[in-house]
Amino acid sequence: MKNFSNYIDYDKKEGWKEGSKFVHGALGSDPMTGSVSFPIFQTATFRFRALGDSLGFDYTRCQNPTIEELERTMAILEQGTEGFALASGMAAVMCALSVLKSGDHVILSDDIYGGTYEIALTTLPDNKIETTFVDLSDLEAFKAAIKPNTKMVFIETPTNPMMKVADIAEISKIAKQHDILVAVDNTLLTPYYQKPLTLGADIVVHSATKYLEGHNDTMAGIVVVKDDKIGQAMRNYLKYQGACLAPLNAWLVLRGIKTLELRMQRHAENTKKVAEWLRNHPKVKKVYYIGFEDHKDYKTTIKQCSGFGGMLSFEVDSKETALKLIEKVDMILFAGSLGGVESLITYPMIVTHHEVPEEVREKLGINERFIRLSVGIENVEDIINDLKQALE
Ligand SMILES: Cc1ncc(COP(=O)(O)O)c(C=O)c1O
Structure with a gap:
């Protein structure tokens, strides 16, 4: 054959x-x-x-x-x-x-x-x-x-x-x-x-x-x-x-x-900048990003990964801030997926993890203040400006 x-x-x-x-x-x-x-x-x-x-x-x-x-x-x-x-x-x-x-x-x-x-x-x-x-x-x-x-x-x-x-x-x-x-x-x-x-x-x-x-x-x-x-x-x-x-x-x-190499590099570059910006925002209480040196698993990450990727999550100060954020973002799209060229924001509690029992979700930290962001390959200044106006 x-x-x-x-x-x-x-x-x-x-x-x-x-x-x-x-x-x-x-x-x-x-x-x-x-x-x-x-x-x-x-x-x-x-x-x-x-x-x-x-x-x-x-x-x-x-x-x-x-x-x-x-x-x-x-x-x-x-x-x-x-x-x-x-x-x-x-x-x-x-x-x-x-x-x-x-x-x-x-x-x-x-x-x-x-x-x-x-x-x-x-x-x-x-x-x-x-x-x-x-x-x-x-x-x-x-x-x-x-x-x-x-x-x-x-x-x-x-x-x-x-x-x-x-x-x-x-x-x-x-x-x-x-x-x-x-x-x-x-x-x-x-x-x-x-x-x-x-x-x-x-x-x-x-x-x-x-x-x-x-x-x-x-x-x-x-x-x-x-x-x-x-x-x-x-x-x-x-x-x-x-x-x-x-x-x-x-x-x-x-x-x-x-184009995976080019895209992943840009996703990673943008995500690092967005993670750092979010971390300094007064309405953001915690940022979950594997590229932070003080992330609890950082040692494992640098041992087995050659980069930190394009995903991060964060917790804001209230449910109202979270809901306003997903409503007010403009270039960043509110949608339940990740990994594409467009930045996508989602509200995991309702969109991606609604099947997970509430007590499990709460224990994990997927609460009403929790947001997930798939950082796209747009100009990073536009991504940050969009988050800035939506968090005001
Ligand atoms: C980590 C991970 N694995 C598997 C899936 C399921 O993939 P699909 O939506 O292509 O069926 C998803 C979807 O969001 C995912 O994020």
Whole structure:
């Protein structure tokens, strides 16, 4: 059987710097036509030349060249062996969790993304899978939560929205001693700033809807693994659940990845300035930003990440200030997503974390004064001026 892998010369890319890999992807240009922009193979099915003789593709739910280009690109960037592209980040989360069976136990970060939290509160228990939420920035708490039937730890780091950082290498070391799989949601930092598989994780998950695609216009999810057995389980899940990504959306994510380095640098630069400005504002009581040297997990952050990303959260002095802020922002858009070129502000208590029980939310700090900001790549002075007028 012959497919695109016959044309791949990964070695030539081994010495390339990251930014070049982002721009050129796995194959980059089309090996058949030379098209510099990788083609969108907008087809459901592929013609067989004869019985048992195809070009390696038969049906888009199972394989498609554009989707495969994205999957290979992500495998290269995350330094895994195989990537999987899915219809959304939630589909990717479900795909990673699909290795769990009835009777298993999974440990998850306590202030994980609201949708994942809901899966852990509903779908997993419905399938007789036990769940425990733990502050994974606390290694002792992680160790204490391990049970004989623990099969996976699902880490989000930094967490969304409390910006807690879990030590992936240390957790992986402990997990290996107990035969526990380590899955990491790497949406917030992307492989540009953090590579969980190189730190010992087994599975990486992305909402590619966020930074990877980067333009707030496409839903997509990615899973990357480094073990064939886990890869086979993921492939089967994708194939039989039918949660495959559309070829056009795969192309949009590929196009987004081309500028990932530039965008992440600008997001990070802007976020640092906004975090510092907010910290000095009289109506802002606390800023949650992993780039602050006095952040409680700063040591872990600088050990495992090469940058601080584009997210921050903050608490203002009252509910009135919080509500006025989201109403008065002008260039910054009040919307429930993150990671795109436009700055987005949200009110997690109602928008992203309404599924989380109130007492849990309050304990985490997701209260009525709490705001999350995804800092975009606009001119930072405009971002700060917008916050300034909205906080007046
Ligand atoms: C960290 C994280 N993981 C997963 C998801 C789910 O991704 P999607 O919305 O693409 O399904 C989100 C969505 O906000 C997220 O923020």
